[in-house]
Amino acid sequence: MTIPLSEEVMEKQSALETDIQFLPGVGPRRARMLAQELDIHSFGDLIRLYPYRYVDRSSLTDIADIRSDAAAVQVRARVRSAEMKDKRLSVILEDRTGSIEAVFFKGVKWMSGRLLPGTEWIFFGKPQLFNGRFNFVHPEVDSPEKAISQGSGKLTGIYPSTEKLKNAGITGKVMNRLMASALQACLPEVEESLPSYILGEKGLPDIRTALRDIHFPTDQTRLERASSRLKFEELFYLQLSLLKQKYVRSRNAKGICMPRVGETFNKCYESLPFPLTGAQKRVIREIREDMRSGHQMNRLLQGDVGSGKTMVAVLSALIAVGNGYQACIMAPTEVLAQQHFRNIGKYLEGTGVTVSLLTGSSRTAQRREVHEGLLNGSIKIIVGTHALLEDNVQFSNLGLAIIDEQHRFGVEQRSRLWNKTGSGIPPHVLVMTATPIPRTLAMTLYGDLDVSVIDELPPGRKPVKTIHIFENRRLALNNFLKDQIALGRQVFVVYPLISESEKMDYKNLEQGYEDICNAFPYPRYKVAYVHGKQTNEDKNMFMKAFSDGRADILVATSVIEVGVDVPNASVMVIESAERFGLSQLHQLRGRVGRGSEKSYCILVSGQKLSRESSRRIELMCSTEDGFVLAEEDMKMRGPGDLEGTQQSGLPVRLGIASLARDGLLLSEARNYADSILASDPALEKEENGILLRELRKEKYEMKDYSRIS
Ligand code: ADP
Ligand code: MG
Numbered sequence: 001m002t003i004p005l006s007e008e009v010m011e012k013q014s015a016l017e018t019d020i021q022f023l024p025g026v027g028p029r030r031a032r033m034l035a036q037e038l039d040i041h042s043f044g045d046l047i048r049l050y051p052y053r054y055v056d057r058s059s060l061t062d063i064a065d066i067r068s069d070a071a072a073v074q075v076r077a078r079v080r081s082a083e084m085k086d087k088r089l090s091v092i093l094e095d096r097t098g099s100i101e102a103v104f105f106k107g108v109k110w111m112s113g114r115l116l117p118g119t120e121w122i123f124f125g126k127p128q129l130f131n132g133r134f135n136f137v138h139p140e141v142d143s144p145e146k147a148i149s150q151g152s153g154k155l156t157g158i159y160p161s162t163e164k165l166k167n168a169g170i171t172g173k174v175m176n177r178l179m180a181s182a183l184q185a186c187l188p189e190v191e192e193s194l195p196s197y198i199l200g201e202k203g204l205p206d207i208r209t210a211l212r213d214i215h216f217p218t219d220q221t222r223l224e225r226a227s228s229r230l231k232f233e234e235l236f237y238l239q240l241s242l243l244k245q246k247y248v249r250s251r252n253a254k255g256i257c258m259p260r261v262g263e264t265f266n267k268c269y270e271s272l273p274f275p276l277t278g279a280q281k282r283v284i285r286e287i288r289e290d291m292r293s294g295h296q297m298n299r300l301l302q303g304d305v306g307s308g309k310t311m312v313a314v315l316s317a318l319i320a321v322g323n324g325y326q327a328c329i330m331a332p333t334e335v336l337a338q339q340h341f342r343n344i345g346k347y348l349e350g351t352g353v354t355v356s357l358l359t360g361s362s363r364t365a366q367r368r369e370v371h372e373g374l375l376n377g378s379i380k381i382i383v384g385t386h387a388l389l390e391d392n393v394q395f396s397n398l399g400l401a402i403i404d405e406q407h408r409f410g411v412e413q414r415s416r417l418w419n420k421t422g423s424g425i426p427p428h429v430l431v432m433t434a435t436p437i438p439r440t441l442a443m444t445l446y447g448d449l450d451v452s453v454i455d456e457l458p459p460g461r462k463p464v465k466t467i468h469i470f471e472n473r474r475l476a477l478n479n480f481l482k483d484q485i486a487l488g489r490q491v492f493v494v495y496p497l498i499s500e501s502e503k504m505d506y507k508n509l510e511q512g513y514e515d516i517c518n519a520f521p522y523p524r525y526k527v528a529y530v531h532g533k534q535t536n537e538d539k540n541m542f543m544k545a546f547s548d549g550r551a552d553i554l555v556a557t558s559v560i561e562v563g564v565d566v567p568n569a570s571v572m573v574i575e576s577a578e579r580f581g582l583s584q585l586h587q588l589r590g591r592v593g594r595g596s597e598k599s600y601c602i603l604v605s606g607q608k609l610s611r612e613s614s615r616r617i618e619l620m621c622s623t624e625d626g627f628v629l630a631e632e633d634m635k636m637r638g639p640g641d642l643e644g645t646q647q648s649g650l651p652v653r654l655g656i657a658s659l660a661r662d663g664l665l666l667s668e669a670r671n672y673a674d675s676i677l678a679s680d681p682a683l684e685k686e687e688n689g690i691l692l693r694e695l696r697k698e699k700y701e702m703k704d705y706s707r708i709s
Pocket of ligand 1: 274275276277280303304305306307308309310311434458459565567594
């Protein structure tokens with residue numbers, strides 16, 4: 001397992017930083033793949049790629065006992081027959097309990113030369129259900145002697161991988177070999193990254209032991225110790241960096257003091273078209289307290305779709321205006337900015353305060369006017385997109401920045417607003433999100449923010465009935481939609497648009513649009529169509545036709561996912577629902593059920609559903625509670641998920657800990673970090689030197705935007 005490194009390479013530089021292509025067995029081509037697929041560039045990167053599960057290669061499964069596709073198994077079996085079918089090699093394996101097929105598409109020649117009828121092998125792979133029977137696709141094949149000598153009593157790590165890596169020959173076995181030689185070269189260089197008093201208090205193994213045992217555990221106990229050390233460390237530093245920012249800010253960051261609510265606030269409040277919900281009132285009070293405290297507000301406002309966050313934004317903006325400051329509201333898309341602009345304009349009628357708009361498609365002359373108005377202070381409230389972040393946008397005295405649907409804005413983007421204030425004091429910040437976030441995730445994503453929650457919907461909302469149908473019942477679906485349209489309702493039809501399959505998705509979308517136009521012929525029915533390749537003008541025109549009620553159906557991509565408000569739309573049809581994630585489905589469903597009519601969400605899927613997809617669809621049909629869905633969503637996405645979607649937007653990428661499964665450890669790490677900072681806020685004590693050194697590493701610095709202010 002240990003392959004000596006060429007001395008030449010070793011002498012020149014540290015092993016940890018050595019380019020991965022110099023690891024024996026890698027070379028330039030595989031190095032490119034590792035970089036592209038797993039972001040691995042050096043030996044040091046490689047040893048920080050952890051197995052996401054382990055298999056016990058010391059035990060064998062009887063073929064008759066294969067009853068699920070949940071985990072990889074190892075069988076010892078004799079080849080009964082091996083023949084070419086089409087371009088694949090089909091091999092029937094048997095042991096004393098039964099038989100199973102193994103299929104090979106690649107390396108077929110070589111395999112058929114080995115797997116001669118009558119020979120015995122160890123096959124290792126994940127069973128797959130095919131036509132009601134299990135088979136193996138490309139199992140690993142070992143001779144019985146070799147497998148047993150390698151595997152006795154050991155747990156073998158399974159590493160994240162992709163098709164491309166496998167095609168480049170980096171199989172599980174190869175990965176294990178690479179890991180062994182990288183570890184051998186690097187371990188002596190790895191420095192301890194936790195102070196010894198923490199290791200002592202927590203009873204954790206040192207870093208070298210932990211790294212060795214996480215990759216090559218000799219038993220379950222050692223594996224668990226290694227894993228808890230590495231997980232704790234990760235979560236601990238994450239929380240330490242977040243909390244440290246909070247400490248720094250609460251000590252240093254002076255905020256603009258806004259002692260009044262002001263006349264316009266009161267005027268607007270009195271002429272509201274509806275009474276505020278209890279939750280809205282509570283949240284506004286919290287914001288008001290922050291804004292007059294003299295400290296900078298950094299608050300996250302969480303509220304499910306339709307909970308009335310816009311009203312809260314408007315009233316908060318008016319507090320700023322009432323104290324002589326400007327406020328800006330940033331939306332993630334042009335469509336949303338437009339919508340905010342219209343709604344906020346309506347809420348402000350009669351108050352004497354006006355709102356301006358700045359987006360990417362604002363015309364030059366208008367843009368200049370807005371820039372001027374912001375600089376000389378005549379514009380009090382501005383709604384906009386990323387265009388607000390451009391360098392030539394400067395405020396006279398920005399007092400409040402509201403960021404809607406924050407998950408689309410990066411932290412760095414937020415921080416750009418800091419430099420635009422005019423006064424030099426950072427503006428108050430209110431981040432609004434409609435994505436319900438599980439507690440553990442909130443603690444991390446927003447560990448440096450205070451949190452307000454609107455946990456109450458405006459009165460009169462009716463539950464949305466959610467139904468799942470298969471594609472082949474489209475005729476019945478269309479009839480149902482016609483009935484609804486006859487009742488005066490409007491319908492959303494949404495198609496997935498996923499960047500990896502964009503071309504195909506556009507095809508489906510176009511086809512879907514055509515089908516709908518055929519099923520709902522003009523002029524009896526009017527169909528609007530919105531997608532990302534249209535000009536903004538077209539997009540706005542179609543959106544407006546739909547929101548004004550001139551179109552019955554809006555065919556769209558998930559662009560409408562965030563924020564679009566059309567109370568008369570009472571049916572949401574989601575095509576290829578199996579391809580959407582839970583939180584996306586939930587967001588989309590939130591587009592209906594805003595008016596007084598009974599609303600429907602119809603999930604249309606193909607006939608064949610993976611276990612996960614049917615679970616998602618089932619959950620959607622059974623609950624409307626965004627927090628329940630968010631928790632489930634997190635649980636369902638395994639750590640094997642290479643996309644790392646559950647962690648998108650995280651300040652650092654977690655390598656081993658999971659916010660879904662390590663909630664307890666996360667709380668523990670946060671409390672521990674908090675207690676250290678309480679007695680040593682600047683981490684100046686000698687024993688905390690290591691902590692400061694680790695925090696200075698690039699991955700934590702990126703996030704430390706409080707310094708910018
Ligand atoms: P969110 O942005 O939280 O998804 P919105 O602010 O768009 O929700 O509000 C959704 C709808 O509810 C809007 O049509 C808004 O006018 C309405 N609304 C907001 N607050 C109330 C309230 N207190 N009572 C009745 N309707 C409300
Ligand atoms: Mg909104």
